[in-house]
Amino acid sequence: MQVRQEIFDTYWRFATLRQEVFFNKINNAPQPWTNDSIIRSYKFCNAYRASDRVSQYLIKNVIMMRIEVRMKKKFVENSAI
Secondary structure (H helix, E strand, C coil): CCCCHHHHHHHHHHHHHHHHHHHHHHCCCCCCCCCCHHHHHCCCCCCCHHHCHHHHHHHHHHHHHHHHHHHHHHHHHHHCC
């Protein structure tokens, strides 16, 4: 498959800008975090999947809760010995 260089370059420019916005946001840099009107105006998936709202909810309220329940259960089992 032949990759057109202009498409490849455009994708990586977009990825770089999106990553810069991510870092500016988490570092509490003043807005606007980018001069790119499209990236500034529209929401995109987070650069890191674990940073999006749904993933954060699942990590905090499902995964960590299951780990906490297992730890408590193990503690109770070990305390009974």
